[in-house]
Amino acid sequence: xxxxxxxxxxxxxxxxxxxxxxxxxxxxxxxxxxxxACDTSCCGLCTVWMDGKSMLSCSVLSLRAHGxxxxxxxxxxxxxxxxxxxxSAEGAEQCGFCSPGFIMxxxxxxxxxxxxxxxxxxxxxxxxxxxxxxxxxxxxAIKIYLGVA
Amino acid sequence: xxxxxxxxxxxDGMAIxxxxxxxxxxxxxxxxxVVKILRSPHAFAKITSIDISKAxxxxxxxxxxxxxxxxxxxxxxxGQSYPEPSPYDRLILDQIVRYIGDEVAIIAAVDExxxxxxxxxxxxxxxxxxxxxxxxxxxxxxxxxHPEEDLSCNFEIGLQKENNITSSSHEEVGDVDEEFKRxxxxxxxxxxxxxxxxxxxxxxxxFTYLDHAGRLIVVSSTQVPFHIKRQLARALQIPASKxxxxxxxxxxxxxxxxxxxxxxxxxxxxxxxxxxxxxxxDRKETFSATTSRHAMRLKVKLGADQEGFIRAIDMQVLSxxxxxxxxxxTVLSCVGHYTLxxxxxxxxxxxxxxxxxxxxxxxxxxxxxxxxQGTFALESTVNRLAEQLKxxxxxxxxxxxxxxxxxxxxxxxVMLGSSTLDRCIAKGKELIGWEEKFPRRVVxxxxxxxxxxxxxxxxxxxxxxxxxxxxxxxxxxxxxxLLTGATDMGTGCDTILSQMAAEILEVPMEKxxxxxxxxxxxxxxxxxxxSSTTYVAGGAVVKAAEELKMKILAQSAAxxxxxxxxxxxxxxxxxxxxxxxxxxxxxxxxxxxxxxxxLQLVGYATQGCEVSPPPYIAGFAEVExxxxxxxxxxxxxxxxxDCGTVINPNLARIQAEGGIAQGIGMxxxxxxxxxxxxxxxxxxxxxxxxxxxxxxxxxxxxxEESYEPTGPFGAKSIxxxxxxxxxxxxxxxxxxxxxxxxxxxxxxxxKVFLGMQKL
Numbered sequence: 001x002x003x004x005x006x007x008x009x010x011x012x013x014x015x016x017x018x019x020x021x022x023x024x025x026x027x028x029x030x031x032x033x034x035x036x037a038c039d040t041s042c043c044g045l046c047t048v049w050m051d052g053k054s055m056l057s058c059s060v061l062s063l064r065a066h067g068x069x070x071x072x073x074x075x076x077x078x079x080x081x082x083x084x085x086x087x088s089a090e091g092a093e094q095c096g097f098c099s100p101g102f103i104m105x106x107x108x109x110x111x112x113x114x115x116x117x118x119x120x121x122x123x124x125x126x127x128x129x130x131x132x133x134x135x136x137x138x139x140x141a142i143k144i145y146l147g148v149a
Numbered sequence: 150x151x152x153x154x155x156x157x158x159x160x161d162g163m164a165i166x167x168x169x170x171x172x173x174x175x176x177x178x179x180x181x182x183v184v185k186i187l188r189s190p191h192a193f194a195k196i197t198s199i200d201i202s203k204a205x206x207x208x209x210x211x212x213x214x215x216x217x218x219x220x221x222x223x224x225x226x227x228g229q230s231y232p233e234p235s236p237y238d239r240l241i242l243d244q245i246v247r248y249i250g251d252e253v254a255i256i257a258a259v260d261e262x263x264x265x266x267x268x269x270x271x272x273x274x275x276x277x278x279x280x281x282x283x284x285x286x287x288x289x290x291x292x293x294x295h296p297e298e299d300l301s302c303n304f305e306i307g308l309q310k311e312n313n314i315t316s317s318s319h320e321e322v323g324d325v326d327e328e329f330k331r332x333x334x335x336x337x338x339x340x341x342x343x344x345x346x347x348x349x350x351x352x353x354x355x356f357t358y359l360d361h362a363g364r365l366i367v368v369s370s371t372q373v374p375f376h377i378k379r380q381l382a383r384a385l386q387i388p389a390s391k392x393x394x395x396x397x398x399x400x401x402x403x404x405x406x407x408x409x410x411x412x413x414x415x416x417x418x419x420x421x422x423x424x425x426x427x428x429x430x431d432r433k434e435t436f437s438a439t440t441s442r443h444a445m446r447l448k449v450k451l452g453a454d455q456e457g458f459i460r461a462i463d464m465q466v467l468s469x470x471x472x473x474x475x476x477x478x479t480v481l482s483c484v485g486h487y488t489l490x491x492x493x494x495x496x497x498x499x500x501x502x503x504x505x506x507x508x509x510x511x512x513x514x515x516x517x518x519x520x521x522q523g524t525f526a527l528e529s530t531v532n533r534l535a536e537q538l539k540x541x542x543x544x545x546x547x548x549x550x551x552x553x554x555x556x557x558x559x560x561x562x563v564m565l566g567s568s569t570l571d572r573c574i575a576k577g578k579e580l581i582g583w584e585e586k587f588p589r590r591v592v593x594x595x596x597x598x599x600x601x602x603x604x605x606x607x608x609x610x611x612x613x614x615x616x617x618x619x620x621x622x623x624x625x626x627x628x629x630x631l632l633t634g635a636t637d638m639g640t641g642c643d644t645i646l647s648q649m650a651a652e653i654l655e656v657p658m659e660k661x662x663x664x665x666x667x668x669x670x671x672x673x674x675x676x677x678x679x680s681s682t683t684y685v686a687g688g689a690v691v692k693a694a695e696e697l698k699m700k701i702l703a704q705s706a707a708x709x710x711x712x713x714x715x716x717x718x719x720x721x722x723x724x725x726x727x728x729x730x731x732x733x734x735x736x737x738x739x740x741x742x743x744x745x746x747x748l749q750l751v752g753y754a755t756q757g758c759e760v761s762p763p764p765y766i767a768g769f770a771e772v773e774x775x776x777x778x779x780x781x782x783x784x785x786x787x788x789x790x791d792c793g794t795v796i797n798p799n800l801a802r803i804q805a806e807g808g809i810a811q812g813i814g815m816x817x818x819x820x821x822x823x824x825x826x827x828x829x830x831x832x833x834x835x836x837x838x839x840x841x842x843x844x845x846x847x848x849x850x851x852x853e854e855s856y857e858p859t860g861p862f863g864a865k866s867i868x869x870x871x872x873x874x875x876x877x878x879x880x881x882x883x884x885x886x887x888x889x890x891x892x893x894x895x896x897x898x899x900k901v902f903l904g905m906q907k908l
Contacts, residue, residue, distance in 0.1 A: 032175045033168020035400075037350045039432045040833045045350060073168045080167060088162030091799035094807065095639025096165025097350040097400030103166065126841050129834070131348050132401055132639055134810030135842040137803050 008075030044128035092137030156799035189246035192280035192827030228373030232303035247472035250438035280508035284469035316478035323497030332452030351400020353410035373676030396666030440513025447526035466502035487520030528603035528877035601881025607870035608761035609684035616757035618672030627735030634674025653694035655720030680866030697752025768874025779902030783846035793865035808871025
């Protein structure tokens with residue numbers, strides 16, 4: 001079935017199967033920043049934006065993306081890089097496999113929460129798992145990024 | 150120092166954070182066959198018939214392979230230096246299946262859907278046998294997991310296959326029983342650290358193809374490219390010269406990727422079909438058909454005199470290695486090797502252990518490698534001893550720990566070269582607020598806060614076994630290439646190794662190109678495990694850089710027409726001491742490589758150490774326990790670390806924070822569980838709970854640097870030691886809070902609640 005969507009500000013028409021998930025479709029079209037790691041919609045690695053809201057692309061049928069605006073980290077290199085610079089200056093990307101999805105969530109959080117507290121930051125990002133860092137370095141990077149103490 | 154000791158960002162940091170296509174799956178050819186594995190539904194069974202005709206005939210299926218199609222050579226998936234201590238006890242596919250998840254057939258098809266459809270069309274009949282599920286019942290069980298005649302070992306490991314004993318380990322110095330009789334206080338307890346899953350975010354994966362020379366190229370998410378090469382050569386029965394293993398960026402390993410996984414299946418498909426093949430383990434397979442930490446039972450007995458000097462230690466270990474013996478002998482012996490040397494006022498020490506086969510998923514290497522289990526048991530017993538002696542737990546450590554220049558009973562005379570463990574303990578006490586908080590404080594009508602502590606050590610590389618080589622060359626353009634076999638799996642070793650090279654060569658890091666983890670081009674390195682990379686590979690890099698520096702000086706001096714003693718080196722150029730002549734690296738490169746010199750300058754070194762100097766940590770936990778529900782919240786965790794010189798403080802701190810978080814998971818949340826037929830009940834993140842960012846409280850790291858005389862720039866290891874303190878420290882804090890001593894990990898609210906009912 002053909003869908004038409006906007007991917008990183010570009011309108012595309014893609015053939016997708018009825019049972020295909022968006023994460024797989026995105027990867028098959030070369031958006032390789034989108035990672036999958038859990039198969040149960042709970043790790044956050046496949047996070048992309050749909051119409052400006054972060055969502056798990058492993059759990060959305062590609063058909064659902066028809067007429068939508070999808071953004072991956074490839075879609076806003078400047079904003080993502082600004083945070084990625086801070087993250088990697090902390091050493092908090094470690095293996096990096098969870099970083100693109102995590103960064104997508106952090107950027108969404110920046111849009112949604114005004115002056116979040118530490119507790120609010122942690123709560124917002126709970127769905128982004130990381131096995132390498134123990135989360136402390138990520139929190140340090142976010143605080144620097146948001147300019148909160 | 151310009152480079153060493155600086156928090157330099159990882160050289161691959163931006164690329165991986167921004168999602169650039171640099172991991173195994175990203176690099177695979179789009180036409181690669183998809184490889185899937187049909188797995189056993191029985192814990193122990195013999196395949197009596199297997200009909201693949203309906204699967205093979207499906208359009209798009211390239212091959213279906215069964216035990217009839219594989220070489221008859223038993224091998225081990227353990228990635229260890231040759232001769233591997235792990236028994237050669239598995240075939241690529243076997244007629245006997247030994248756990249639920251064991252491989253039955255390999256399917257390769259043009260896409261995943263076809264492969265999965267073909268899998269459903271394979272008809273297998275089994276003769277089901279009685280499995281060995283309880284590791285404490287394995288010895289003497291009527292079922293024998295590995296009766297086969299052709300199982301072999303490279304050397305004696307104490308295997309008794311008729312008794313399901315994979316390996317045995319015994320060490321004894323002094324008369325332990327006599328010494329206990331002389332002790333004023335003797336304490337004893339039994340501990341059950343659980344099987345833990347690595348859960349690296351990138352699951353196991355590899356893709357394989359044949360190159361222009363017909364060689365098998367294996368791009369694998371592995372910590373051990375050279376070991377995978379040797380393993381594949383044996384398993385596939387082809388010469389090692391026909392195999393090249395390449396490690397791209399890795400999405401975490403934690404020891405899991407020190408054991409082979411899908412490489413052999415994809416490799417076999419490529420050899421059979423001549424086509425590229427890709428295997429990706431899904432999360433369920435990663436949980437239930439790879440490896441976990443060894444579950445163990447440890448009995449620890451400690452004796453001390455009136456003054457609190459620990460005089461006798463007895464440790465008896467039973468380790469569950471599951472269906473295959475990957476890392477069984479070495480994890481077992483490391484339980485003792487990485488715990489007993491902590492305390493050296495002993496007069497008698499005994500360690501006795503057995504690893505046993507069961508019909509469950511194999512155990513394997515996991516960050517900490519036996520030290521984690523041993524530390525939980527020993528340190529918990531030391532905390533018990535301190536209570537009996539009415540001593541502060543920190544004081545009993547300070548009184549008993551090994552100090553610089555000292556030896557320990559089982560250490561065969563090796564002297565401790567560096568330690569600031571005493572300072573780590575003091576600093577940790579201060580940071581956690583031990584004096585005010587020990588042992589407990591009531592904070593509300595139902596909540597109590599308490600603190601606990603533990604210390605730990607690990608090794609740095611494997612003494613007399615681990616070696617690493619490194620090569621650095623001056624390129625034609627005046628830049629340098631560092632070749633190493635060390636395998637960065639997110640840890641940052643490509644970065645810290647080039648920091649070390651840059652420091653010696655006095656050049657900016659940008660001038661050094663790192664090429665690592667490729668068995669065709671890298672000098673030999675066993676891979677990143679056993680806390681080796683900073684210490685062993687780092688040592689090789691330092692030596693290679695020093696050699697190159699000498700050659701640069703000598704060659705430059707010759708070109709300038711002066712003696713080598715008359716020149717100096719500043720990273721950009723070589724100058725005469727008088728300052729009137731100089732030659733830049735670029736010019737030197739031009740003359741030596743392109744011009745009349747005809748000698749490309751290369752520094753090369755192999756490093757192997759006779760010692761494995763221990764890094765140390767003092768870990769302190771503060772918990773809050775709800776007395777009505779048994780719920781434990783970790784409030785604060787302080788780890789003070791002696792890893793020698795810290796090469797890159799930010800990367801070392803992240804390693805530590807991440808390791809502590811894994812230890813917190815082991816202490817409180819994580820457990821690989823099986824149901825009554827031996828099926829894994831925790832095969833997704835929905836059942837197997839790793840800590841989220843809400844579950845780790847606050848983790849604080851501090852360093853108390855020592856200088857290890859045998860280490861590069863005085864460095865020791867950090868990768869593994871960080872996982873060890875949370876189970877005993879948190880367990881201690883919970884005991885101090887509510888009086889519940891829970892020796893079965895993880896310490897869940899249910900266990901704490903039920904424990905409180907029994908008080």
